[in-house]
Amino acid sequence: MRTYLESKGCIADFEYSYLKPDDLTIERQFSYDIDASYIRGRNFVDLMVECKYRYPGTRWVFTPDHYGGPEEFGQNAFMHPFDHFVPHKFPFPGNFPRELAPACSKAVELLPDGPNEKTVVQALNQLAYAIAPKIVSAMDHQINRLLVQDHIFYHVPVIATTAELFRLNDGVRIQQIRDANDLEEVATRQSCLVMSYKPGVELGRYNAKVINSIAALVDQKALKKCLNSFTNDLGHLLSVISTTYCPRAVVFVTVDSRQSGFEQLFAYIDDLFEPPPCLLADLEKQQNELVELLDGLPDVRLRQPKPRSKKTAK
Incomplete structure (x- = not known):
């Protein structure tokens, strides 16, 4: 695995x-x-890879999820762009016309002797608790200009496994699963999946403790000078990062002879940093559709009350 990553230009x-x-x-x-x-340029992608080698025939089955929705789960949530202390921003944080892979939520490992729910959870925890220390390092680099200059940091948690990945088909019901003679009747094999993730209370507290430690390490004047985010309140920023960012999504890839899952991931990341003409056209189309939608909405601006005349005032 390390040799393959180095062949793609990774350190x-x-x-x-x-x-x-x-x-x-x-x-x-x-x-x-x-x-x-x-x-790539001023983009510093940190691939955090946890490897899970399983016996041949082991299958991991995922329940379906969807991008968007109330949680605003964007197609690029797995990238976790950290751009709060640099002058430029990641340009594709929200809705996006492409996706790395289908979205999913929970997963279970299917073994010959029955299901195992611990393997995937343990792998997720190993990565989830590692992100906060990475955030502290990214903040330190961005504020104190260590080794890099105005780089956006990306923290991409990846679980690489020899298990076969299956995503249950949208709309499939429990009875259909019970009646199926084979998993492929109710699920689709995938080489790559993106799992939505929401930090629990314990992880949120751990994140806050680790991330808040940066305040004691960084000069406050330098910090305020570099801050370029959705809020000028550092406490608010760190709170949001601790509870919603660490992490928002995790990538699952199948390890095979062609490394098809990782190839899919690298191709997608390269397109984000240097969008090809077809992607630029899709982005322009998406933007135009949004403008048309907003133009079609009724004018909901509040009308200012007319000033009362002196006679009326009396």
Whole structure:
């Protein structure tokens, strides 16, 4: 895996370690398998890869999810662009005319002797708790201009597995699953999937503790000078990052001889940084459709009350 990532131009290293409390609240060392940096211009992509090698025939089955909706789960949520302390912004944070892969939510591992719900959860936790320390490092680099200059950092959590990935078909019902003779009757095989993720209370507290530590390390004048975000309130910014950003989505890829899942991921990331003409055309079309939609909405501006005449006032 490391050799493949280096062949794509990554600077890769085995095992990234971090500290977090265990089940007994004792701080211990945890890690994920491969940490790879993929740099394109002023875009610094950190691929956080946890590898799960499973017995042949093992299947991971995912429930379907969809982009958009009340949670504003964008197609590029898995990129986690961190651009709060640099002058330029990631241009595609919301709705996007392309997608890396179908969206999903929960997953279960199917083994010959029955389902196993722990494997996927454990892999997710190993990556989810590693993002906050990465955020602290990104803030330090952006504010103090360490090693990089005005780079946007991206934290892309990836679970790479030899298990076969299946996404249940949209609209499939439980009875259909029970009646199916084979999984492929109710699910579709995928080489890559994007899972939506929402930090729980425990993870949110851990994120806040780790991310707030940056305030003690950074000169406040330098911090305020660099801040370029949706809010000027640092506390508000760090709170939002802790509860909604770490992480918002995780990528799952199948490891096979062609590395089709990773090839799909790298091609998509390259297109984000250097959009081809067909993507630019789709973006322009999407923008025009949005303008037409807004123009078709009724004018809801509040009318100012007419000033009362002196006679009426009396």
